[in-house]
Amino acid sequence: MLKQERKNEEKCRIHVPLAYYVFSKTVEPYVRLRSAELISSRHPIVLICSVYNFYPKNIRVTWLRNGEPRTSDVTFTDELANGNWLYQIHSHLEYTPRLGEKITCMVEHASFKDPKHYDWDPMPESDRVKIAVGTAGLLLGSVVLLAGVIYYKRNRTGRVLVPVR
CATH class of the missing domain: 2.60.40.10 (Immunoglobulins)
Incomplete structure (x- = not known):
């Protein structure tokens, strides 16, 4: 009987601090x-x-x-x-x-x-992402268009057109 009481007491010493630790955390x-x-x-x-x-x-x-x-x-x-x-x-x-x-x-x-x-x-994150992607696409398209126009103008002005007869 005394041995059982000592075992129970030992279990309490081990588990009570653990329970206190767990339940005191936020x-x-x-x-x-x-x-x-x-x-x-x-x-x-x-x-x-x-x-x-x-x-x-x-x-x-x-x-x-x-x-x-x-x-x-x-x-x-x-x-x-x-x-x-x-x-x-x-x-x-x-x-x-x-x-x-x-x-x-x-x-x-x-x-x-x-x-x-x-x-x-009032503007959800998904809407902000859509606007950012759309703006980036518009800027990239504008840069590509501008580069194409510049390339076209440079190549066009360097050539002399001779009429064919």
């Missing part, structure tokens, strides 16, 4: 901010602030409009367990865009020293 969340169009609402778009893979569970997501907290037209999901000790949460802001307005998703979590701000950019 995991910084990954945040994604995007927009979607709404069909049946008084606002044309909804902004979605999705916060993924964080630990511990306690987190606060706040919408800011020009630096001021926004509470109307805001919905949240509960903290959802991923099944791997990590959590996720989603917040929605129904929104009517206004010129010069800055919308921010602010996330406060134990893994952050200070709250982090994620600004909404």
Whole structure:
């Protein structure tokens, strides 16, 4: 009986610090901010602030409009367990865009020293890439066209045309 108690005590000494170490760690969340169009609402778009893979569970997501907290037209999901000790949460802001307005998703979590701000950019990254590729193609085409015109002019002016009889 005493031997069994000593074995149990030894197991506790090994596993308690391990459990304390695991549960005292924080995991910084990954945040994604995007927009979607709404069909049946008084606002044309909804902004979605999705916060993924964080630990511990306690987190606060706040919408800011020009630096001021926004509470109307805001919905949240509960903290959802991923099944791997990590959590996720989603917040929605129904929104009517206004010129010069800055919308921010602010996330406060134990893994952050200070709250982090994620600004909404009305032009998605994929659109920026398409514009950049199109602009690069246009510039390359212009350079090739200019080189062709210069080549044509140089070769044309160096020749003397003699009429054939």
